[in-house]
Amino acid sequence: MEWAKDGQEPAFRELVRRYERPVFSLIYRMVRDRTLAEDLAQETFIKVLNGIRSYRPEFKFSSWIFKIANNAAIDHLRRRDLDTLSLDGSPHAQTAEEMQATALQLDGGAESPLDAVTARELGSQIERAIARLRPEYRSCILLRHVEGHSYEEIAQMLDLPLGTVKTYIHRARNELRGYLEGVRD
Amino acid sequence: MNQQHLHPHLTPDEIELWAQGLLGAAGALHLAECRECLVRAEQERTLVRDLAQLPRFGPEFGFIERVMAHVRVPTPSGDFRA
Numbered sequence: 602m603e604w605a606k607d608g609q610e611p612a613f614r615e616l617v618r619r620y621e622r623p624v625f626s627l628i629y630r631m632v633r634d635r636t637l638a639e640d641l642a643q644e645t646f647i648k649v650l651n652g653i654r655s656y657r658p659e660f661k662f663s664s665w666i667f668k669i670a671n672n673a674a675i676d677h678l679r680r681r682d683l684d685t686l687s688l689d690g691s692p693h694a695q696t697a698e699e700m701q702a703t704a705l706q707l708d709g710g711a712e713s714p715l716d717a718v719t720a721r722e723l724g725s726q727i728e729r730a731i732a733r734l735r736p737e738y739r740s741c742i743l744l745r746h747v748e749g750h751s752y753e754e755i756a757q758m759l760d761l762p763l764g765t766v767k768t769y770i771h772r773a774r775n776e777l778r779g780y781l782e783g784v785r786d
Numbered sequence: 787m788n789q790q791h792l793h794p795h796l797t798p799d800e801i802e803l804w805a806q807g808l809l810g811a812a813g814a815l816h817l818a819e820c821r822e823c824l825v826r827a828e829q830e831r832t833l834v835r836d837l838a839q840l841p842r843f844g845p846e847f848g849f850i851e852r853v854m855a856h857v858r859v860p861t862p863s864g865d866f867r868a
Contacts, residue, residue: 610859617850622842629843639845646853722843727836746837771798778829 613650620663621646624670627743631674633723633732635715641677645670661754668758671740678736730780738773745770796823798830805831 624645629638649656649666656665712720723732731739740759744750752770756763793816796804803809804817804827817823 610854613857613859614850614854617853621849622844625845625849626842639849642845643849643853643856647856650853650857722841727840742837746834747840749838767799774798774830774833777833781833 613653616650616662617646620666623663623748624666627667627740627748628670628674630723630728630731630743630747631671631736631739632677633719635719635722637677641673642670645673648673660757663748664750664754664758667744667748667750671744671758675736675740726781726784727777730777733780734773734776738769738776741766741769742773742777795820796827801827801830802834805834 621642625638625642628641628645629635632638632641645666648669656662723729731742734742737759741755744755744758745752750758752763752766755761755770756766759766761769793812796809796813796817800809800813801823804813809817817827
């Protein structure tokens with residue numbers, strides 16, 4: 602870490618190597634799109650490495666990088682929600698043509714190779730259950746039970762009070778149990 | 787007297803402690819007597835185990851190079867090189 606702070610390129614590469622899978626996995630499970638997850642993971646590492654001199658060693662490096670990764674994913678999901686159009690088109694459309702031009706294009710059924718990979722990777726019951734959680738719950742549950750961070754670390758990463766993190770995780774676990782009830786072998 | 791009357795139902799925090807093998811004696815005694823808590827605790831443990839076993843995915847080959855192409859590496863003089 603100190604090497605990376607001093608700007609040693611091999612240390613930068615080692616940091617990417619060490620964190621690329623956990624960071625990519627978190628973002629991928631948040632946005633459920635491989636290409637997009639790769640872009641957001643890349644954005645995360647560029648931000649981290651270009652800003653490495655602002656890293657404060659009293660925090661865990663993993664907390665810092667996951668915080669940036671999670672923010673990237675959450676920001677994307679918020680922007681996407683703002684951009685979501687109704688099936689009938691934009692509420693700002695003035696004419697029938699504008700309505701049609703802005704209407705949500707439903708997929709014709711053709712699945713791209715990357716869609717197929719995503720379906721295979723995120724298609725299990727538990728992955729689908731995680732996807733049904735609201736993003737705040739999803740971040741918390743992934744950071745806690747997939748990445749193994751403590752409640753305190755998660756609170757710091759997400760800028761949330763500790764009690765809120767605990768509540769989110771408990772609710773997320775309850776929801777997951779509910780979604781998975783009856784689908785287990 | 788039944789132990790479950792001596793200790794209230796386990797909280798989510800206590801269930802998590804139990805799953806980690808860290809629950810205190812009073813809670814453990816309650817769990818031994820209370821079927822409702824035991825079922826909930828077993829479900830919780832299964833869920834936590836399943837989450838912990840989820841695979842990690844990796845980005846496409848060449849990810850490091852794509853990142854490093856945008857990173858400014860500081861030189862000893864304090865300048866940056868792309």
